[in-house]
Amino acid sequence: MVYVKNTKTNLDAIFSIFKGVAWVNCSYFFPNKPIQRNEAPPDIESYRKRKLKDGYRACPEAYFQKLEVRKYALNTARTYIAMFEKFINYYNERDLIDIGEDEIRKYLQHLIREKRSDSYLNQTINSIKFYYEVVLQMPSRFYDIERPMKREKLPEVISKEDVKAMIASVYNIKHRCILALLYSAGLRRSELINLKITDIDSKRQLISVRNGKGGKDRFTLLSASILSDLRNYYKMYKPKEFLFEGATGGTYSSTSIVRIVDRAAKKAGIRRKVTPHMLRHSFATHLLEAGTDLRHIQVLLGHNSSKTTEIYTHVAINSFKNIKNLLD
Numbered sequence: 001m002v003y004v005k006n007t008k009t010n011l012d013a014i015f016s017i018f019k020g021v022a023w024v025n026c027s028y029f030f031p032n033k034p035i036q037r038n039e040a041p042p043d044i045e046s047y048r049k050r051k052l053k054d055g056y057r058a059c060p061e062a063y064f065q066k067l068e069v070r071k072y073a074l075n076t077a078r079t080y081i082a083m084f085e086k087f088i089n090y091y092n093e094r095d096l097i098d099i100g101e102d103e104i105r106k107y108l109q110h111l112i113r114e115k116r117s118d119s120y121l122n123q124t125i126n127s128i129k130f131y132y133e134v135v136l137q138m139p140s141r142f143y144d145i146e147r148p149m150k151r152e153k154l155p156e157v158i159s160k161e162d163v164k165a166m167i168a169s170v171y172n173i174k175h176r177c178i179l180a181l182l183y184s185a186g187l188r189r190s191e192l193i194n195l196k197i198t199d200i201d202s203k204r205q206l207i208s209v210r211n212g213k214g215g216k217d218r219f220t221l222l223s224a225s226i227l228s229d230l231r232n233y234y235k236m237y238k239p240k241e242f243l244f245e246g247a248t249g250g251t252y253s254s255t256s257i258v259r260i261v262d263r264a265a266k267k268a269g270i271r272r273k274v275t276p277h278m279l280r281h282s283f284a285t286h287l288l289e290a291g292t293d294l295r296h297i298q299v300l301l302g303h304n305s306s307k308t309t310e311i312y313t314h315v316a317i318n319s320f321k322n323i324k325n326l327l328d
Contacts, residue, residue, distance in 0.1 A: 041068040042077040057089050060096070066135045073215075075190065083127035096131070104128060154314055155281035158274060163282060165268035166261075173233045175260045177226065178244060178252075181207075182261070182276050184223035186283035186301055188213065189258075189276045193251045195243040197234075202227055209302065218302045284309070288316045 044064055052058055059081050067077045090107055091099055111121055132138045163183050170176045181187060187195075191209050199208040205222045212218060239245045244252040257276055265274035280301070287297050298309040 041071050042074040044068065044074075044077050044081065047081055055092065057085065057092055059085055059088075060131075060135070062135050063131055066130075070134070071215075073190075073213075079123055080127040080130055083124045084131060087124065087128055097136075152311070155285070155311060156272075156278050157282040157285045157315055158270065158272070158278060160282075160286055162265075162268060162270050163279065166264040166270070166274070169267035170260075170264050173229060174237060174244065175264070177229050177233050178257060178260055179264055179279070180223065180226040180229065182257075183279040183283050184226060185220045186280050187220070188280060189254055192257065192276075193242070193244060193254055196241060197239060197243055200230070200243065202230075212302045214302075214304065216302055216304075218299065220300045220302075281312075281315075284312045285316050288312050289318050 044067060047059070048061075048064065063081070063084065067080065072080070087104075087107060088096060090110070091103060094103075108121060108124065111124060116124075129140075133140055167176055167179050167183075170179060178192065181195075182189075182192060185207050187207075187209070191212050194211065195207070195209075199210065200222065201208065202222065205224060206219045207222045209218050209220055237245075240249065242251050246252050261274055261276050261279065265272070284297050284301055287300075288294065294306065294309055294313075297312070298306050301309060303309045
């Protein structure tokens, strides 16, 4: 028996020789990635228990198990399951192991003809790669598939006056606290609904955000101006674990937060569609306009890269204040 030394050169040669001919299980060549231990696995049991239509092909059990073992965020897990099931039902009669790169390209072309967004295409590719490369531990077989260019979309923001008008238009103290925290702390919707009572530090005026995007923990600001409302809300609603709880306990509904923001914007006379994430964008933009260092904003938002935070320089009005208009 002849053994080949485990080097990058040899691995590249093996993958090149067998590409399109045979599968190479590369799980023994690479160390397993560490699994995050600080967060619970996604609750995807409902996908196992659901009733399926005749002929509908569900994700393999191994797909569910790997999502749980890897402790993927619930939203990511749901997206992967939905995208992958659409893919495998497109090739309903084919064994998954036999589906090749050409067929995946054809499926992506089908999605393009359906005018699916670039984000949708990228998520589809990721869900497919997850099965073959993570679940089956096959080599990276789909890197040759061209991904759509990701458009740099500028964040949408509203003025400070509009934010204040939205908060002032709401009389329900729970809804008012939700609006104020989304904006004043720069929270994502998922971060807000997962806030626990113990995450509020009124003495230091800080909010502890646990298991944010990417499983990261961070601190963000607690505005002194909303402490009174928060205390009154706590006395009135008496939440047990989460700061904002549903009618029967547990986390508050994510869609309810969307509706609260939308209604407040309409009551404040704002004609644009306002979303919870726009309040986060407005938080970052207004801090930048007030002279806050970009690095501090990056930390408050929980961005990995400063490049992500730098996009707010494109919408901050103080970037244009010193430019004289040609008609003036």
